[in-house]
Amino acid sequence: MTDDQDIERGAGEGEGSEAEGVERLEATATLPPEQGHELDRATLDELDEDQRAELEGDAATRGPGGGVAVGPHFLLREFHCKDGTPVPAAAVPGVKRLVAQVLEPMRAKFGRCTVVSGYRTANHNASVGGKPDSRHMYHNHPAEPAADLQFASGNPSQWTAEAERLMPNRGGIGTYPTFTHVDIRPNRARWDQNTA
Secondary structure, eight states, rough: OOOOSSSOTTSSSSSSSSSHHHHIIITTOOHHHHHHHHHHHHHHHSSHHHHHHHSSSGGBBGGGGGOOOTTTTEGGGGGOOOSSSOOOGHHHHHHHIIIIIIIIHHOOOOEEEEEEEOOOOOHHHTTTTOOTTTTTTTOOOTTTTTEEEEEESSSSHHHHHHHHHHTTSSSEEEEEESOEEEEEOEEEOOOOOOOO
């Protein structure tokens, strides 16, 4: 199956254990705020001068506690790998597009959003059972980043329906028992691992 084809419903993007891996390893892991700031700084240090100025420019682009905002309600630190690896600088424009095109509109409908899983290194992706070519590996797909999401209201089926409304002919959308996966690949891919 090529990347530009839909993935059959129920076939899944991962290797069968991704939902459990994300729940076990990603949903329970948090980066302390000070580590998030360090990782933000590491990403910012890799950006060119104009990109860095755009992100840290004025108070309007600063999030709570001085975090680096990638949208009105999202901070860069929410997307760093849970193993303590910063988001690659090359992926920052893609993360900002993901936030603007999908996450902010979904947040407006369902309330506060938790990014359960954002960037993953290859080793971390394997540890959660992710697909070897996962869009969570921003270093391989900087323009097409993924995020696994939960919202204050609704359920994964409703979140999936809204993502579908926002990206009817493009993007990856996966439904899992407790979260929804979205990515901004240019082609369309859909899968359903929701057994709940």
